[in-house]
Amino acid sequence: MAEPTARAPGGSDAPVSGAAASRTPADDADLRESLAGLSRLASGQLDLRSLLTHVADFAMHAIPGADGVGLTLVEDGRADTIVSSAAFVRDVDAIQYRIGEGPCITAAAERRTVHSASLGKDPSWPRFGPQVGRLGVHSVLSLPLLTGDQALGAMNVYARGEDVFDAWAVELGELFAVPAAISVENAQALAQAKRLAVQLQSALTHRAVIDQALGILMSRSGCTPAEAFDKLRVMSQSQNLKASAVAQQLLDEAVARAQARHSTG
Numbered sequence: 001m002a003e004p005t006a007r008a009p010g011g012s013d014a015p016v017s018g019a020a021a022s023r024t025p026a027d028d029a030d031l032r033e034s035l036a037g038l039s040r041l042a043s044g045q046l047d048l049r050s051l052l053t054h055v056a057d058f059a060m061h062a063i064p065g066a067d068g069v070g071l072t073l074v075e076d077g078r079a080d081t082i083v084s085s086a087a088f089v090r091d092v093d094a095i096q097y098r099i100g101e102g103p104c105i106t107a108a109a110e111r112r113t114v115h116s117a118s119l120g121k122d123p124s125w126p127r128f129g130p131q132v133g134r135l136g137v138h139s140v141l142s143l144p145l146l147t148g149d150q151a152l153g154a155m156n157v158y159a160r161g162e163d164v165f166d167a168w169a170v171e172l173g174e175l176f177a178v179p180a181a182i183s184v185e186n187a188q189a190l191a192q193a194k195r196l197a198v199q200l201q202s203a204l205t206h207r208a209v210i211d212q213a214l215g216i217l218m219s220r221s222g223c224t225p226a227e228a229f230d231k232l233r234v235m236s237q238s239q240n241l242k243a244s245a246v247a248q249q250l251l252d253e254a255v256a257r258a259q260a261r262h263s264t265g
Contacts, residue, residue: 107142206244213247
């Protein structure tokens with residue numbers, strides 16, 4: 001029965017199941033190239049999904065033996081694979097989310113690297129392992145994406161064969177996961193800033209429409225601003241619409257009437 005390996009990020013004392021560590025010049029070159037590519041990612045020019053796709057592709061190139069890489073982000077306590085470099089990765093991750101166990105969940109929740117050389121025989125995940133093994137996926141390396149005290153999610157590296165990821169592959173993965181986490185954090189921050197900007201612009205637009213609608217109500221009835229606002233609120237409740245939607249209707253009607261008068265005048 002394969003023994004799973006759980007290692008603290010950057011640790012070197014814990015044993016690793018699998019082939020003997022075998023570092024080659026090609027591995028070093030792949031890691032340098034991938035890290036250089038990661039450093040050149042311009043988060044301001046890429047949306048979150050596009051940036052994460054690049055990170056997954058670079059990880060595939062950096063970690064020897066990888067057949068597929070997925071990036072999982074944890075938001076509001078819920079894990080979700082945002083991007084994957086191969087279709088089978090999303091299928092594998094979907095299994096662990098559905099049953100609530102697996103290396104990705106462990107890595108993100110416990111903030112530690114998780115490695116298994118034979119998922120189908122691994123006792124750590126008695127329900128997940130056999131199901132994934134039947135899909136022909138046997139080796140995994142799950143690396144938490146850590147920034148300070150926060151785990152943003154995990155980077156999951158899969159291989160179809162058994163005993164694929166040796167000690168050097170695990171170390172490469174941990175080296176790569178550090179700047180990868182920073183890239184993910186920056187991309188998330190930028191995405192959040194863009195969402196807030198859109199929400200603010202929407203709020204300002206709605207406010208302008210409401211102010212114009214209040215002016216229309218005041219001109220029609222000679223009421224005060226407070227009375228006009230009360231009228232708008234009552235209309236909103238009676239029509240079961242947001243105040244901004246009712247205000248837009250009033251504005252559209254006023255514009256239509258003005259255009260009609262202009263065309264017949």
